Amino acid sequence: MTDTVANAKATPDVTQPWAELGLKADEYRSIREILRRRPTSCELAMYSVMWSEHCSYKSSKVHLARFAQLPKTTPRGPLLAGIGEQAGVVDIGNDWAVTFKVESHNHPSYVEPYQGAATGVGGIVRDILAMGARPIASMDSLRFGRLDAPDTARVLPGIVAGVGGYGNCLGLPNIGGEVVFDASYYGNPLVNALSVGVLKHGDLHLAFARGAGNKVILYGATTGGDGIGGASVLASETFDADGPAKRPSVQVGDPFTEKLLIECTLELFAAGVVNGIQDLGAAGISCATSELASAGDGGMHIDLDLVPLRDNTLTPEEILMSESQERMAAVVEPENLDRFFEICAKWDVLATVIGEVTEGDRLVIDWHGETVVDVDPHTVAHEGPVYQRPMARPDWLDALNADTTASLGRPGNGPELEEHFRRVVVSPNQCDKSWVTDQYDRYVRGNSVLSQPEDSGMLRIDEGTGLGIALATDCNARFTLLDPYVGAQLALAEAYRNVAATGAEPVAITDCLNFGSPEDPEVMWQFSQAIDGLIEGCKILGTPVTGGNVSFYNRTGETNIMPTPLVGMLGVIDNVADRVKSRFQNQGDAIVLLGETRNDLDGSAWAEVIHNHIGGNPPKPCLEAEQALAQVLLRASKERLLSSAHDLSDGGLAVALAESAMLSGFGARMKLPEDTFVALFSETPGRVLVSLPESKLSALSQLCGDLPHARLGTVTDDGALTITGQFAIAVSALRREWAATIPVALKTRPRSAR
Amino acid sequence: MARVVVEVMPKPEILDPQGKAVTGALKRLGFSGLSVRQGKRFEIEIEGEITPERIEQATKAADSLLANTTIENYVVRVDG
DSSP: OOOOHHHHHHOTTOOOOTTTTTOOHHHHHHHHHHHTSOOOHHHHHHHHHHTSHHHHOTTTHHHHGGGGGSOSEETTEEEEEOBTBSSEEEEEETTEEEEEEEEEOHHHHHHSHHHHHHHHHHHHHHHHHHTTOEEEEEEEEEEESOTTSTTHHHHHHHHHHHHHHHHHHHTOOEEEEEEEEOGGGTTSOEEEEEEEEEEEGGGOOOOOOOSTTOEEEEEESOBOSTTOTTTHIIIIIISOTTSOOOOOOOOOOOHHHHHHHHHHHHHHHHHTOOSEEEEOBTBHHHHHHHHHHHHSSSEEEEEGGGSOBSOTTOOHHHHHHOOOSSEEEEEEOGGGHHHHHHHHHHTTOOEEEEEEEESSSOEEEEETTEEEEEEOHHHHHTOOOOOOOOOOOOTTHHHHHHSOGGGSOOOOSHHHHHHHHHHHHTSTTTSOOHHHHTTSOOSTTSOEEEOTTSSSEEEEOOTTTOOEEEEEEEOOHHHHHHOHHHHHHHHHHHHHHHHHHTTOEEEEEEEEEEOSOTTSHHHHHHHHHHHHHHHHHHHHHTOOEEEEEEEOOOEETTEEOOOEEEEEEEEEESOGGGOOOSSOOSTTOEEEEESOOOOOOTTOHHHHHHHOOOOSOOOOOOHHHHHHHHHHHHHHHHTTOOSEEEEOOTTHHHHHHHHHHHTTOOEEEEOOOSOHHHHHHOOOSSOEEEEEOGGGHHHHHHHHTTSOEEEEEEEESSSEEEETTTEEEEHHHHHHHHHHHHHHHHHSSOOOOO | OEEEEEEEEEOTTSOOHHHHHHHHHHHHTTOTTOOOOOOEEEEEEESSOOOHHHHHHHHHHIIIIISOTTTEEEEEEEOO
16 A cells, blocks of 8 residues: 555554665654655655765765865856866867766676666766767776686676666767776776766756646656665565565666767757756666756646656555666646647657646645655755764774885885886786777767777877867775875866876866765764865866765775765867877987986886885875976977877876886887886876977977976887896887786686676 | 576666667557567577586576676577
């Protein structure tokens, strides 16, 4: 029997499964206080999903609020939409605007790697779409347990195939990202999906439900029983003992439906027939109705019987919580309904009026003619619990910081140095990632200028002027573990530098903050420190945070992941023809290192690969120096001085040099400073390796001014990387080994039982 | 040679995009009122007699490789 509002009033003492739905005792108590009665099972379903960590940001809200102090302007002008909207919108000039956002889909991707990753891509694409923008590209930052761990052989191929399968079917190029391996992600891989879209200024749309009498329309896929693992508590155990078996919590995506949804939605926007639009993601109809209603000025009345179902055994609680993919909600004025349905029919998209905007301020939902929900939508969507979680600097941190790399054995001669060089370059975190990225289409739509393995992905936006954008995602979580404040700034600096290295001006960031359990005070301290680091860093760099996502509870058993505040940086380039590639281009070019190298080996790739060591203190970022470096790179790109530019980060000069050579087939003859080991493996930030014709050296030198820069060598065609006085290594052999790391590891591993 | 058949179907709650596409195509071809869910069928030839151990082996194979038990159900039966 259905638990109606009348029934709830009549039976105040019924025991409800709030704990099973993830609510705490005081949260359940405040729901009762808000409603001044017990919630119906449908209301309980709505509050429990909307007040979950994932939807309410209850542990992170107090910290995220600090982002508000950042100016809402980029180096190119004011933001058109910022934090709080479904995605931030940046003015890039020529009447073009770009919207971009990164979101996590970590836990679903562990349970079912293919579908978890696929629906992660689909979800973030709908966020971009809901702003009125055409999605134009994806990027994915993936983190796994060790490459040689058995479950990685299940999770990695599944996730990569899911990202590729969904994105390729949608016709979106995947232009970059990261693949990182670390033991802390075993049992909790990270899938951070970024989507970017483009629109004209006038096409920007914000979601709200305004005007009594306007219709609420659900369109796209039908609603099924997927992604409602939690709701089965309500359906099968408490209210109907003979009800359906426990539902799977997994969702399956259908990219072809999503493609139709994209085209249909863009045409609906263009026709001017929608007042507000919202994608259905986590918490499905619960989220869309309560958010649309509370963003508008009225109430809303929904008739759940009208929701088109894929499975007609669904209970009203399940319909409210279902996370079936490829659905959107729209608010439409009655006189536009015919045109709306006409456009949906053209794209073969199912659309159904499920309710309307009402006078007053209540969200009322009926089922079989009886009211099952009667709430103030604001209390569902925005007045969830807010926690000031306890924070504590981890007591193990001092010991970790004291355990520096100073005592680690360093190579004593040329052959040993060569061995370390080779091992770092071919290690899982530095090796060739083509096995992953070759499963993605990176050229579809015909505007991809750069994609992996370049420092950032780049897209042409305006075919007339060549105006384009660049995107890079970065985070070195080893640094963040050693010092979350500094580590977050280093992630910011690296993404900034990667964008600048390709010739684009960095303008704004999105972030995906992946952390362990917020109920662990040490994790909350890491989280808070990382946010402070990002805010101070963004203030100096002038890049606002346009939005993003927090993912907590990333842990395996009691082991939290390394704090991973991923930064996605957007850059703008006036003419993509000025872009700079990372690989060497011409024999005889001079090789110059921009920036200063210090003795920064703590937390480095060298320490990890050679000594399996993490400890000490991360390098000190100097964001003013990063800015000066970026200015030099931007001017050098505009003046066409550079043949190549490659950011130095993990693995330092060793990896940058090896990649510049391996990707081009050229060799290099290098004369490095006296402490060759530090020169090769130090990870001091603020450095970029460039190559250029000798004739342009003086022009570059002039541009640099006070910025340290040093000629280190020359590009050769002898197929060898020669470090004078130390070693020479054949580029082709190194490349073979570098390219084999992932394929060999995955093929030799037995497929683990599910 | 004895034969064991393993039939794998997407779980009833799970979206089946292939079945949906087939349903749509049938409708366009004029077959009305048909709704399709698409699975797959494995025919496994078994050496020697079919014993409970053999069935158990095939079931393990279905559970670990032939079906993705997160989103699919399977049945194992002896053919013929």
